[in-house]
Amino acid sequence: MEIVTKPTKYELGEMLLEIGSLLMVAGANTERVKVTISRIAGAFECDSQLMITNHALMITLTYNSKVKTFTSVKWVPNMHLNFNLIADISAMSWKIVEEKWSVERINTEMKLLNKKALYPRFLVLFLVALAGSSFCRLMGGETVEMIVCFVGTFLGLYVRQESMKMHFNFYLCVFFAAFTSSFIVGLYSFLNPEAESIHALSTSVLFLIPGVPMINSFSDLIDGNILNGTTRGVNVLVIAFAIALGLMTSLLIFNLH
Amino acid sequence: MDYLALLEKGIWLGCAGVGFAVLFNVPRRTLGVIYLIAALGGMLKFYFLSLEVGLILSTLSGASLIGFASILAAHYRKSPPMTFALPALIPMIPGLYAYKAMVGIMKLTAEKDPVAYGKLFFETVNNGLSALFIILSLAAGVAIPMLIARKETVKRIKPELVLEK
Known part of the structure; x- marks a missing residue:
């Protein structure tokens, strides 16, 4: 019953897409999106395959057992530069790997991330x-x-x-x-x-x-x-x-x- | 070389860098470093220009300095290198050349005299190509140091974090 302790596949995949789309909107380049997502997926022992275009993200997650896979596409809105968000997500992705965060924790942390403009x-x-x-x-x-x-x-x-x-x-x-x-x-x-x-x-x-x-x-x-x-x-x-x-x-x- | 004039340019370069940093919403802790990097990179460019190195090569060296400095700053301030490099780079964008090329194209559409057309065409293409190559050297100057440093940094950051625990 190992699978029960793991996050459900939908939660993990959707969270990764959300992070990817936040990064794209904030102005990250393709390599950074790819590296960050595969780093976080690696922390959950999943293999992630990404397709990144300028307005859409597509991910396929394969779990260790090779039985479960998850595929989804997310539309990415227009660019709205926010380097602060990129720095925060990058720092968070390392913490996720080091401290073994759960999906719930990442989701709550992402809500706390400051998405608003930093300066008046x-x-x-x-x-x-x-x-x-x-x-x-x-x-x-x-x-x-x-x-x-x-x-x-x-x-x-x-x-x-x-x-x-x-x-x-x-x-x-x-x-x-x-x-x-x-x-x-x-x-x-x-x-x-x-x-x-x-x-x-x-x-x-x-x-x-x-x-x-x-x-x-x-x-x-x-x-x-x-x-x-x-x-x-x-x-x-x-x-x-x-x-x-x-x-x-x-x-x-x-x-x- | 007039060092006082160079220093004055540095002050304005830093102001321009910080203006764009605020537009790009960078973290507050990076603003001071961005001012410094923008001033240093731009001053190197103007110094090389005064040595008559050539506009494109001096831009490339200024941009490379910005690229390497931003990688150092990324370790020091815990923020991705592009946060520092991009705002610092903007003051070097060849606005005047691009503007002249654009106005030249506008005039070309109205020019009928073949001799004047040839002269205008020469100037327009020259300005446009200068702008293009300066932009390319800006992008290359920043992207290449990041590519060189990328593989090392990932390895270097990780063991340190593990050791701290």
């Missing part, structure tokens, strides 16, 4: 805007351009957060944000035609650059997950296209070249 919204807006003006300074902008860039980035990020809340298409949100940021800077250069504004214009949309999918795409390619790497790369291109479209709209409105 205003602080994020302020620091990202500061980062935008830092870029402007690094590219060679002067104080006035830095201030313009600060305002542009601040409002652009605000617009992106608000439009994400209204559940617009993600790429459309990026377009709105890029348009807002470049519109602010374009307005400034329209009102002061002799003032230099190219640095502010090119750096005001930098906060939208999809850095995480870009690096993940490359590391997936290197790990041999070519399909996932390509998918992420195409995603990066579409986001970059949305940014360019927003920038282009402002440039056309103010006739800047």
Whole structure:
């Protein structure tokens, strides 16, 4: 009657899928999802086979006895970056292996994990805007351009957060944000035609650059997950296209070249 | 080499790194380290640029420094290396080149004069390729140190944890 003491197959498989999907949403690369899930499955003496695509996870668990297997697919929602969650889950997976946690304990622990944003919204807006003006300074902008860039980035990020809340298409949100940021800077250069504004214009949309999918795409390619790497790369291109479209709209409105 | 200007760049690089770190929701304990790594990696890039090493090679060395430093920091602060590497990397993204390439493509659609078209095409392709290769070297610079260190770290962490018990 050994099987009774073990977790039921449904609980374990569903928990692993939940962890995998949390990791994918938080911005982990394919290899990390695979390693974490097989580590936890190994702690329960199960063999896990995974199929990971950009929007779905599929797992097949085989128990030691080879009699029981469990297969299920889970849809993964859009990416919402949260590195804190990745760090927490990674630390938890080691504890699960070392301390032989039960499935119930992992489930309660996962509810306790902080999935909310770690920083207050205003602080994020302020620091990202500061980062935008830092870029402007690094590219060679002067104080006035830095201030313009600060305002542009601040409002652009605000617009992106608000439009994400209204559940617009993600790429459309990026377009709105890029348009807002470049519109602010374009307005400034329209009102002061002799003032230099190219640095502010090119750096005001930098906060939208999809850095995480870009690096993940490359590391997936290197790990041999070519399909996932390509998918992420195409995603990066579409986001970059949305940014360019927003920038282009402002440039056309103010006739800047 | 003007070291004061380099230091000023370092301060702004750190600010940019922390801004993106907050956007990516990193754990609070890592913020200080991210500021340091972003400043150091970017300063190395600007230092190499001042030695006229070439933009792509200097970016690659800056990104590699970030990659190795983030692996060290991952042990020190108990957080995955990418938590440190990604925010620190963002300040090096070639925004100006990408912007110029984009505006160049826009102008190309309207250009009719063959001579001006050739000159514009040359500039646009040059800017676009620079942006592409800088991005590739950024990704490679961070990904390769992680790949080198990965197998060792897993082995190294585990026995320590067992010994502590």
